[in-house]
Amino acid sequence: MMTASSPLLQIEQLKTYYPIKKGVFSRTVGHVKAVDDVSLCIYEGETLGLVGESGCGKSSFGRSIVRLEDPYEGRIWFDNEDITSRKQKELKRVRTRLQIIFQDPYASLNPRQRVADILAEPYIAHKLVPRSEVQVRVNRLLDMVGLPKAYKNRYPHEFSGGQRQRIGIARAIAFEPKLIVCDEPVSALDVSIQAQILNLLADLQQELNLTYLFIAHGIGAVKYISTRVAVMYLGKIVEIGDKDELFRSPKHPYTQILLQAYPKPDPTLRGDKRIVIQGDVPSPAHPPAGCRFHTRCPYVQAVCRSEEPALGPDAHAVACHYPLA
Amino acid sequence: MNPITHLLEIDRLQTVFWNGREEVAAIEDVSFSLRAGETIGIVGESGCGKSVTSLSIMRLLGQNGRIRRGEIRFNSRNLVAESEKELRSLRGKEIAMIFQEPMTSLNPVLTIGHQLVEMIRCHTSLSRREAKAYAMEMLKKVGLPQAKDLMSVYPHTLSGGMRQRIMIAMALSCKPRLLIADEPTTALDVTIQAQILELMKSLRKESGAAIMLITHDLGVVAEMADRVVVMYAGQIVEEADVFTLFREPKHPYTQGLMASIPRVQGENERLRAIPGTVPSIRKMPKGCRFHTRCEWAAERCRQEQPQLESVGGEHQVRCWIVQEQASPLPVSANFQHQEAGV
Numbered sequence: 311m312m313t314a315s316s317p318l319l320q321i322e323q324l325k326t327y328y329p330i331k332k333g334v335f336s337r338t339v340g341h342v343k344a345v346d347d348v349s350l351c352i353y354e355g356e357t358l359g360l361v362g363e364s365g366c367g368k369s370s371f372g373r374s375i376v377r378l379e380d381p382y383e384g385r386i387w388f389d390n391e392d393i394t395s396r397k398q399k400e401l402k403r404v405r406t407r408l409q410i411i412f413q414d415p416y417a418s419l420n421p422r423q424r425v426a427d428i429l430a431e432p433y434i435a436h437k438l439v440p441r442s443e444v445q446v447r448v449n450r451l452l453d454m455v456g457l458p459k460a461y462k463n464r465y466p467h468e469f470s471g472g473q474r475q476r477i478g479i480a481r482a483i484a485f486e487p488k489l490i491v492c493d494e495p496v497s498a499l500d501v502s503i504q505a506q507i508l509n510l511l512a513d514l515q516q517e518l519n520l521t522y523l524f525i526a527h528g529i530g531a532v533k534y535i536s537t538r539v540a541v542m543y544l545g546k547i548v549e550i551g552d553k554d555e556l557f558r559s560p561k562h563p564y565t566q567i568l569l570q571a572y573p574k575p576d577p578t579l580r581g582d583k584r585i586v587i588q589g590d591v592p593s594p595a596h597p598p599a600g601c602r603f604h605t606r607c608p609y610v611q612a613v614c615r616s617e618e619p620a621l622g623p624d625a626h627a628v629a630c631h632y633p634l635a
Numbered sequence: 636m637n638p639i640t641h642l643l644e645i646d647r648l649q650t651v652f653w654n655g656r657e658e659v660a661a662i663e664d665v666s667f668s669l670r671a672g673e674t675i676g677i678v679g680e681s682g683c684g685k686s687v688t689s690l691s692i693m694r695l696l697g698q699n700g701r702i703r704r705g706e707i708r709f710n711s712r713n714l715v716a717e718s719e720k721e722l723r724s725l726r727g728k729e730i731a732m733i734f735q736e737p738m739t740s741l742n743p744v745l746t747i748g749h750q751l752v753e754m755i756r757c758h759t760s761l762s763r764r765e766a767k768a769y770a771m772e773m774l775k776k777v778g779l780p781q782a783k784d785l786m787s788v789y790p791h792t793l794s795g796g797m798r799q800r801i802m803i804a805m806a807l808s809c810k811p812r813l814l815i816a817d818e819p820t821t822a823l824d825v826t827i828q829a830q831i832l833e834l835m836k837s838l839r840k841e842s843g844a845a846i847m848l849i850t851h852d853l854g855v856v857a858e859m860a861d862r863v864v865v866m867y868a869g870q871i872v873e874e875a876d877v878f879t880l881f882r883e884p885k886h887p888y889t890q891g892l893m894a895s896i897p898r899v900q901g902e903n904e905r906l907r908a909i910p911g912t913v914p915s916i917r918k919m920p921k922g923c924r925f926h927t928r929c930e931w932a933a934e935r936c937r938q939e940q941p942q943l944e945s946v947g948g949e950h951q952v953r954c955w956i957v958q959e960q961a962s963p964l965p966v967s968a969n970f971q972h973q974e975a976g977v
Contacts, residue, residue, distance in 0.1 A: 505895035505908035534897035625757030
């Protein structure tokens, strides 16, 4: 995998907060801190997998990068350009190179448009391709994602979940973008279809030299497609590193527990000891003081309750006072 | 016949739904049985009929659904022939069920305590006070120590994991002999899923209830089940004990399912996806229902429908190719290996 010296995407201390409004005047009484001070880089040609449980802020993070959410603080550098405070009009230009694929392909496709129109839309909106050439491009897109051209005049409801996700992918690659944020692209699909879509994403990456931010809660899919993996808990990155290293020797207790909690498709491993953590994820409106994981951590010490651990600058970095050996 | 009577025996069940024009069969020729205390996993992708199978047992098929053929023998009673009234006394007491989405199966306008007590009083002769004490005991049993406070709260204030624990408490409160769990952990996060699976294991040991676990997750099946039934397009395509199935899946569909899970351990090869999509129940392919997606499909597979047949012991497969390979040499090396392994 090639790793350019300058990152394609650089995130600096990004915070995405949602205001909590109360009362007749909708006064802001607090914030849900969905993404709280996250810094990371994504290099050209790689796939960064982002895992975490629901409510950890991984989708808010992905949406902030493509500016579907406005960051509260922090900087987003994409392709050597600061896009943090770009206005919608200027963003349009950026978005030919920066795209997103959503979890539910049905909700993200207009039910009243035919596939041919859905896929022609990017070319018409950006006016970068002459009208006469649009249909040729649409055919090429269908071909690239493995859908028969004969399906061009069908509506989204006539497709299965996997086929709809192919349409979502086709739309995202219309201008051969540099970075695609994949927000849980296979979570809603059946196992056998998941494999089809994961293979398609891997093939397109090769073909078009794409870079992915792959957000998922399914650890197997992340392991399959990623080059590096970041683990998120309650708005923070708790561990980031090379995939194989992170899976072989997780350093953060949460990563370890997450990897163990996943039921393995092998009945002979049934007797294996594993740590089951108690309790639920705390509310991101009132995150615990100190280390955010301390309320559920089996190795908690006094310092964890008061001081927040920082994520180091290492290639395999961990935000924990007592990282695992 | 087997002298050990089965708790549940399903025999050539066919359940149909009226779609406004015609009746279409959601499941066809489904037969399997379950011994007391055993856990059977039913796996398959969406639309394969795994939920319809469980809903048929409870006869919760709505206005458009009915059982057209077959028998469901529970404890030697044929449930298909029972009246609605008799089934009502059975549901919740002898056979309990937990669903995927615990929010939609709890009543949002009644407190947790109210719903538990109602359920307990419906099936036992306990007084209101006794039922309340028993409800609290059940909540503690499912790992909710703050039982007293929980009795007076409403479902929306609880997390998904807690709601599922409450559903389990409710389901087990009348000591059912069979618990049907329909995707009980699918809506939950992995760490919460691990908690619920551990809880189900310990309660299973304590209560001795048989469990019918319906899921699309082969990991959950590997973790929980004694035996596994694999369903595809409304039919059972393979049945075996869990170790045999994972070691030697025989049906091309089961093999495809296993090859398409990305592994957390070990190396990453390219995933072997099953091409195509599940056929619609209105237009089932002729012959074997899997032949449109099967890489081994031969002429016979396109013409004639295979039956579920034993390929050694209790390992049954619905596939011409596997059966033809197995039949000329009934005691193959494969077969002996299986017998030794079980």
